[in-house]
Amino acid sequence: MKFSHSLKYNAVPEWQEHYLNYSQLKRLIYSLQAQELHVVDNSGQVNHERLNALEGSTKALRKFKQKFRSKNGAKNAASRSSDDGEADTEDVNVETLELDDLKYKKGKQTDFERRSSLSSDRTLFSAQDTFLSKLSDERAKIDDFYKKLEAQLYSRFNTLALDLHQMSAGARRRSSVVAEPQMGTGARRRSSVVAEPQAGGHDANDSLDVTSSAAARRASRRESVLSRRNTLNLEAEDEEEEDDDDYDGHAFENTALLNYSDFNVKSQKRSILRKNLIDLYVDLVQLKSFIELNRIGFVKITKKFDKTLNCNVKQELIESAQFFKGVYVFQSETFETLDSKIAKVIESYASMTSGDLASCKEELRSYLRDFIVWERNTVWKDMLGLESHNNTFTSAGRPDANGDISKLDNITSLEYRVWHLPRPVKIGSWTWSRVQIPKLFFTLKAYKLYFIIASTIILLAVPTFNDPAQHRCMALVTCVAFLWASEALPLFVTALLVPMLVVTFKVLKTDGEIMEAADASSWILGKMWSSTIMILLAGFTLAAALSKYNVAKVLASYLLTIAGTKPRNVLLMVMSVCFFLSMWISNVAAPVLTYSLIQPVLKTLHYKSPFARSLILGVALAANVSGMASPISSPQNIIAMNYLKPYGVGWGQFFAVALPSSILAMLLIWVLLILTFKINDVELKKYTPIKENFTLKQYYVIVVCLGTIILWCVESKIEDTFGASGEIAVIPLVLFFGTGMLSTQDINNFPWSIVILAMGGIALGGAVQSSGLLATIAGALQRRVMDYPIYAVLLIFGIVMLVVGTFVSHTVSAIIIVPLMQEVGDKLSGSKAAPILVFGCSLLASCGMGLASSGFPNVTAISMTDEVGNRYLTVNTFITRGVPASLLAFLCVVTLGFGIMNSIL
Incomplete structure (x- = not known):
């Protein structure tokens, strides 16, 4: 595994910015390599054509540097033997460089002396100085953060040591009270402080040291006050213990009945201390990995620097430990102290659980693995990591397979196509012998843009509608639709372009007249932020809270436990879990969460x-069909609810139609997978649930989520209070972010590209409606389908929606087609036509799942790989199973869904 990937996977997310910035240092190395090639040519002058002349491989660089040094060495010798005694400035500097290198290698000059001498004596560019300076900054950053973190954790360590000492002292007093019942209270109290017996075969000081004697004395005084209460309650405890003897241990095995020993204060205190030991162990081990990972990072990055620039920094500074002298975090004493703290935590845990050291150590490591798998990342961080993993670009600044140095710095450098002219062209003082055009103008994305721009210009030039505003709006819609369909630009970038294009194309009308640019800009920008966007943000907020506080994972793990060990049952339960999660945390995030659950x-x-x-x-596939199960399960449903509101369709009616249709579709897809995959010969182990007692915070999350959903369901009854669903959406935002349950980092991790895409879709819909284009197209379609029954109309446009949703994202297809369905429905006879068409087409937008690019769940699935990077699925897998699944879901909507819609709307 590449170290950049190892660093990403092993770094604690909350400490991410405090690790060695490996990627930035890599970019710096390649940038320094490119700059060094630009410094001088054989004549001692800067030669900018040298970079294009070399292939850029490390081998070519080394040859060039050796050639450069040998020639300059010869020139230095010649200049020293010349009569005038003068030397070229560049030659003197090269000589100084070589002398300094010799001193440095012999140990006569320290790193910092060498850097200071270089900065004062040398005029040549020094890649090593620049690199070492940046490396020193990284070292200081890591050291400062470690000191602060170590102080916090060691403070927790000392506090926990005090608590364990108190518990051990209390156990000794209990033992002395039982052994000497005739002793007075004061005598018992005095003897408890100096008692010798050990609880569980270990003394407290054998497991965790109490660093402060004053703290120990305060603990003893507190315990002596409590001992009187323990003595008074001793008889009552003995009675309880006698009552417990009535229980037959074998008869009540595997039962939920509790006795006194399960819920008394002493037992709960032990449980709390045990959990604190586990948490402290996890944090201390992660602190240790922080040191190890950064040390490895310094070794790796200096090795890369030496290999790229033909230096010896790794051996001279890192392996000799000179670079780490005086740096607290990398001292051997620091590492040994941390190791001893971890060892004492393990010993303390073993003494509390009365287990052997080896088994307790393995148990704690198991807790550590569970923490990393289940609790380290929120679902949004997982999604962002997945998006980064799928990025088509390799690590920034890395040379390609052909060693092209022009790719060494992707941020500032460009690749060029070069055409040499037959003869130089001179214009004044300028001379051209060749033509250079960046290669980015010849990529597939560039060709897509050329086609889209040309199509838009043609549509603007050729009148397509009698009304000029509608004519320009048609060109606008075609341009945006092509951009979204081809993804020549990222979807959210196209969405950001929409308001600007709306204003510049002059398509907005008011009272039949074209709006002025200033008024049009205010109108379209105001249209983008609506109740729909607020509901979308509220949905992401609920998802983040349910994920961050493990509510969704814990509930889902118990559902998976019910499945047993039969493969078909496990498959159905996994799909059901994803289906359920998608309803409440969106079908964008639910697959990521479900995949993490089934990783074992x-x-x-x-x-x-x-x-x-x-x-x-x-x-x-379950996430796709669940995208139509609830109003907040997918962006297209949220957009559709905005168009359904005028017809009185609320959350209750939505669930009544969408839930049965989507459940039936999921079951049919489950049968399809069983028939097309041979899964019955697999032997599985029973899934183990995540056992976690919910805290007050987790119950708070559940109450807020349920309360918000209930308010959305009864919105029509409380419309006079809140006005719109977007106002209700403010409640979870305030209750979670206002109380600190969710932080600024959580809102930064929201998938804002989806929010921007929805905003662009709303703006486009508003523009098409304002220009009158929507009414014109709807009128033309209405004349063609007016004699058809509403069911036939739904089938026709449903197929269109299914095809578009398969090749374009579900959200984009809904943005384009749902407004048109509303206009067509309003012009057809019957009050149910419009809501049925809007509702049916919005549900069918989620049914297009025949390709790997059809919707966010499919993109996530095609990206899933095993531990060595092998993909589980191929595009052919989606075509052979996804297309039939799309047709099955389509049939569910146009049969069961249409029947329910026709009866309740």
């Missing part, structure tokens, strides 16, 4: 295993 199962299966492939694909 996937790790035991080969990536070509039919069962592993059915699990991955089942999660994606």
